[in-house]
Amino acid sequence: MVQPFHLAVPVDDLAAARAFYGGLMGCAEGRSTDKWIDFNFFGHQFVVHLGTPVGQPDTNDVDGEAVPSFHYGVVLEWEAWHDLATRLAAAEVEFVIEPGIRFEGDVGEQATMFFLDPAGNALEFKAFKDPSQLFAK
Template identity: 75%
Template sequence: MSKATNIPPFHLAVPVDDLAAARAFYGDLLGCPEGRSSDKWVDFDLFGHQFVVHLGTPVGKVDHGGVDGDSVPSFHYGCVLDWDSWHTLSDKLVAANTDFVIKPKIRFKGDVGEQATMFFRDPAGNALEFKAFKDPSQLFAK
């Protein structure tokens, strides 16, 4: 998988209720290398970014908003990957019978900002979006 190289890494910490399940999901399924950890938290290298799961109470009720005909969880996180890495991850998740919130698809097809996107949840219920732009220069295009 590709890692961010042109931008500073972000740091994000989210609550989970099961560290073993988080390790299996982020480490084994998504392929994120594990960094430091304790009995209360685990650092992961999420495609070049510092992502930490902390034992706690996962985000409760999730609301949704409409985007290009889909009901998108309003609280979500993830990464923008290059086109090939997105397809590799998408294929891996499909093969693992992932229960998608929004199945892998192309959004805004033929328009500015055309992108591949998919939404799924981690074992704690946190919503993730991974996306890729056919033309990476359109990341912030209007």
């Protein structure tokens, strides 16, 4: 079993974060106050805290795309990734990097997509047809 991580990020609107993570993303809500909300983020403890969002000033070139240098997300199973991409597109989420295949034909080939939460935090969700490629060189 993979040990769950804990990640906390600042958001400027808890109601918008609740609608995005709890509603659109389908993450079950745990404890909360008027300053923060815990979510079950695909088996990990994810907390949004009322504060000043980090923003996205920096990017790095990865396979010809401008990838936000600060981002987080989950590696999903191949079909779950496609289901999420379809759900996000149907909800008219604006993608920073459209769903697609990165490193096609190379070691580490993966499906990936980037989008922002309502506070501007960048998320990347990816999937590998061959999960053993996750850390392959």
